[in-house]
């Protein structure tokens with residue numbers, strides 16, 4: 302027999318937005334059910350030190366922060382479930398969500414906090430040096446590269462914004478782009494070109510990240526970390542080296558909205574649209590919080606703030622309906 306559970310608030314996803322929504326919904330007596338997804342904790346579980354989440358004087362670890370948020374959500378009464386939602390029916394009332402396990406959840410309101418994933422170049426070495434120089438978030442990790450040379454990959458607004466941010470603290474920023482023009486807004490480009498600490502390398506791609514991996518260090522000694530990049534000129538095929546201690550990949554993000562496509566309003570990149578200054582989506586009773594709707598700030602603290610908003614709005618919606 303299919304396992305069906307009803308809840309006033311179904312929270313899909315478990316990053317800072319989802320957990321904060323759960324904490325607020327539970328404390329409002331709404332007895333939320335939270336479906337954690339395939340990677341509970343989300344993007345913060347692949348970061349190391351977190352220094353910009355308020356409330357902690359010393360650096361904390363991303364995975365630990367997410368464990369704490371989950372424990373807090375549970376302690377105040379959230380039912381957390383390890384499962385993955387594969388389909389939703391917003392037209393039914395109560396709404397319906399089907400999980401990978403076969404379980405069905407019916408819900409009066411739904412908070413979508415499924416997050417987004419940074420796109421990576423797809424190099425094996427890029428993966429090996431994550432947390433050792435390779436990052437997808439300058440705001441999160443830039444501080445660790447004070448007075449060191451770094452590279453930023455990409456040519457969109459994110460890449461330019463990250464390069465400008467990093468130029469404030471690093472010794473030099475090299476922006477590497479695969480074409481000979483940027484897609485970033487003109488005003489951002491002007492700021493980038495005017496910055497004395499930023500150099501742009503056009504028509505190049507990264508072929509490899511080099512340095513001492515954790516395995517190398519365990520075997521041969523030395524301090525793990527990246528030392529440079531192997532580049533290739535896409536027009537001439539010529540290879541070159543670039544000595545940098547950090548590589549910030551800023552080639553876009555993909556919001557995790559596959560199962561909601563065609564069922565609610567989204568922008569052309571798949572981010573869920575919400576009414577200004579709210580988390581209300583185009584479907585009454587469905588709210589979206591965190592990176593699944595935000596492509597500008599993408600911070601744990603802003604996602605948490607939106608999770609709080611979503612729970613308060615869900616409570617208000619339930620009170621009015």
Ligand code: NDP
Nearest residue numbers: 422455456457458459460479480484551552553554596597
């Ligand atoms: P974009 O999709 O705009 O840009 C991605 C960049 O990465 C492009 O220059 C693209 O190159 C390059 N790229 C993609 N794949 C690869 C690859 N495999 N190897 C090398 N380079 C690659 O993503 P953004 O994250 O910059 O921005 C996403 C959205 O968010 C945009 O709408 C943007 O305007 C918005 N945004 C707005 C901000 C603001 O208003 N302050 C800040 C940040 C983002 P190519 O150009 O050749 O396709």
